Amino acid sequence: xxxxxxxxxxxxxxxxxxxxxxxxxxxxxxxxxxxxxxxxxxxxxxxxxxxxxxxxxxxxxxxxxxxxxxxxxxxxxxxxxxxxxxxxxxxxxxxxxxxxxxxxxxxxxxxxxxxxxxxxxxxxxxxxxxxxxxxxxxxxxxxxxxxxxxxxxxxxxxxxxxxxxxxxxxxxxxxxxxxxxxxxxxxxxxxxxxxxxxxxxxxxxxxxxxxxxxxxxxxxxxxxxxxxxxxxxxxxxxxxxxxxxxxxxxxxxxxxxxxxxxxxxxxxxxxxxxxxxxxxxxxxxxxxxxxxxxxxxxxxxxxxxxxxxxxxxxxxxxxxxxxxxxxxxxxxxxxxxxxxxxxxxxxxxxxxxxxxxxxxxxxxxxxxxxxxxxxxxxxxxxxxxxxxxxxxxxxxxxxxxxxxxxxxxxxxxxxxxxxxxxxxxxxxxxxxxxxxxxxxxxxxxxxxxxxxxxxxxxxxxxxxxxxxxxxxxxxxxxxxxxxxxxxxxxxxxxxxxxxxxxxxxxxxxx
Numbered sequence: 001x002x003x004x005x006x007x008x009x010x011x012x013x014x015x016x017x018x019x020x021x022x023x024x025x026x027x028x029x030x031x032x033x034x035x036x037x038x039x040x041x042x043x044x045x046x047x048x049x050x051x052x053x054x055x056x057x058x059x060x061x062x063x064x065x066x067x068x069x070x071x072x073x074x075x076x077x078x079x080x081x082x083x084x085x086x087x088x089x090x091x092x093x094x095x096x097x098x099x100x101x102x103x104x105x106x107x108x109x110x111x112x113x114x115x116x117x118x119x120x121x122x123x124x125x126x127x128x129x130x131x132x133x134x135x136x137x138x139x140x141x142x143x144x145x146x147x148x149x150x151x152x153x154x155x156x157x158x159x160x161x162x163x164x165x166x167x168x169x170x171x172x173x174x175x176x177x178x179x180x181x182x183x184x185x186x187x188x189x190x191x192x193x194x195x196x197x198x199x200x201x202x203x204x205x206x207x208x209x210x211x212x213x214x215x216x217x218x219x220x221x222x223x224x225x226x227x228x229x230x231x232x233x234x235x236x237x238x239x240x241x242x243x244x245x246x247x248x249x250x251x252x253x254x255x256x257x258x259x260x261x262x263x264x265x266x267x268x269x270x271x272x273x274x275x276x277x278x279x280x281x282x283x284x285x286x287x288x289x290x291x292x293x294x295x296x297x298x299x300x301x302x303x304x305x306x307x308x309x310x311x312x313x314x315x316x317x318x319x320x321x322x323x324x325x326x327x328x329x330x331x332x333x334x335x336x337x338x339x340x341x342x343x344x345x346x347x348x349x350x351x352x353x354x355x356x357x358x359x360x361x362x363x364x365x366x367x368x369x370x371x372x373x374x375x376x377x378x379x380x381x382x383x384x385x386x387x388x389x390x391x392x393x394x395x396x397x398x399x400x401x402x403x404x405x406x407x408x409x410x411x412x413x414x415x416x417x418x419x420x421x422x423x424x425x426x427x428x429x430x431x432x433x434x435x436x437x438x439x440x441x442x443x444x445x446x447x448x449x450x451x452x453x454x455x456x457x458x459x460x461x462x463x464x465x466x467x468x469x470x471x472x473x474x475x476x477x478x479x480x481x482x483x484x485x486x487x488x489x490x491x492x493x494x495x496x497x498x499x500x501x502x503x504x505x506x507x508x509x510x
Contacts, residue, residue: 018208033193056152079158083167095177104129277306328450329368347380358394366474383408
């Protein structure tokens with residue numbers, strides 16, 4: 001079997017979800033029915049056995065009453081006469097038999113036919129006679145030769161009676177016959193339970209098939225979807241959990257499609273960005289005169305510059321990739337005003353920057369101070385590149401959010417480019433005259449999104465542009481001392497040295 005056929009083979013060998021669902025439902029129903037059936041059976045069985053003993057006690061009392069009242073109230077002439085009266089007057093019941101005996105020998109039987117004939121049960125008579133002691137009545141069980149009887153043996157003694165003076169009245173219940181009725185009911189219950197389980201299994205199979213059909217369609221659709229064909233989507237039918245799962249899967253496919261398209265676009269953009277410096281370096285090396293020191297020196301300088309540009313591109317790509325990791329930001333409580341003042345001091349180290357600190361919002365907020373600093377310095381570098389160095393930065397509170405802003409005095413951003421400049425590798429009209437990777441503003445936007453915020457640009461009053469980074473405040477009430485103890489205020493750094501880092505610009509998205 002080839003490797004591509006392995007998933008199909010596993011599906012053929014595996015037990016389907018429908019089968020497992022139906023089997024589980026049927027098994028639970030079977031256990032429930034059996035539990036109910038056995039409970040009812042044993043309760044009813046115990047009730048019948050208790051009724052048998054109760055009837056034996058009732059017949060014992062009846063025998064005592066008959067013997068006590070005598071023959072028409074005059075007493076009994078003999079024990080045998082009393083025994084005959086008790087046996088004849090005994091109330092007949094289903095599955096019963098009666099007899100009288102003397103010294104273990106059957107002497108008297110009822111005058112009517114009972115369900116249980118004891119006339120020829122000499123072994124039973126000897127068994128009952130052997131258990132009688134001291135003239136006390138006996139209720140016991142006889143289980144011999146495949147028979148199970150519950151019986152009453154009551155001695156009868158009449159004072160002054162001729163021999164035999166002591167006789168024994170015996171009443172017997174056939175327990176197997178008594179329990180046979182409930183056994184028939186139990187058998188009917190088992191048949192009914194079996195039919196019920198068949199109906200449950202059939203109904204469950206039909207319902208499970210209908211409910212799982214969308215899942216089967218989802219699997220078939222997923223098998224058809226590949227990295228080269230992500231256009232197909234799962235059908236969404238109804239308003240149940242399966243429909244919600246289909247919508248979630250479609251959303252996931254949309255995200256995967258966007259991610260793959262973004263990846264393809266990134267590779268295309270990177271290839272395009274690297275192609276230009278490589279072409280420049282190759283072309284100049286091909287025409288360079290190795291015998292001319294000036295030409296070799298100029299070509300070397302050009303190659304180093306282009307390699308530096310490629311290095312900055314790779315570094316910016318690595319920085320952007322880090323912001324797409326599992327933990328792009330690590331928010332903590334920070335003092336917003338102190339953070340902005342520190343960023344302003346750091347921005348003064350950018351070559352050509354003339355930084356002015358504007359209005360500053362007070363209070364604390366939950367954010368990643370390092371990432372916000374990175375984004376604000378990127379905006380400051382952008383303002384220096386396109387605004388002749390003069391810039392103003394600050395912060396303000398807007399509802400439940402904090403806005404960090406940087407204003408320059410450049411030419412501003414055209415309306416049709418205000419959204420586009422935050423995309424990867426977007427450059428302005430003056431891109432040819434400036435160095436940069438085209439990733440700076442894109443990194444600012446990714447930092448904003450990592451904080452569940454936004455980044456955008458607006459026209460500034462009097463000319464220029466204002467770049468705004470808005471993030472949710474999510475801060476704790478400042479009135480609680482324990483919250484203030486959690487506020488992390490980064491140490492105030494010294495003024496950074498000028499480093500001439502000017503690889504970003506305002507409308508090239510760097």
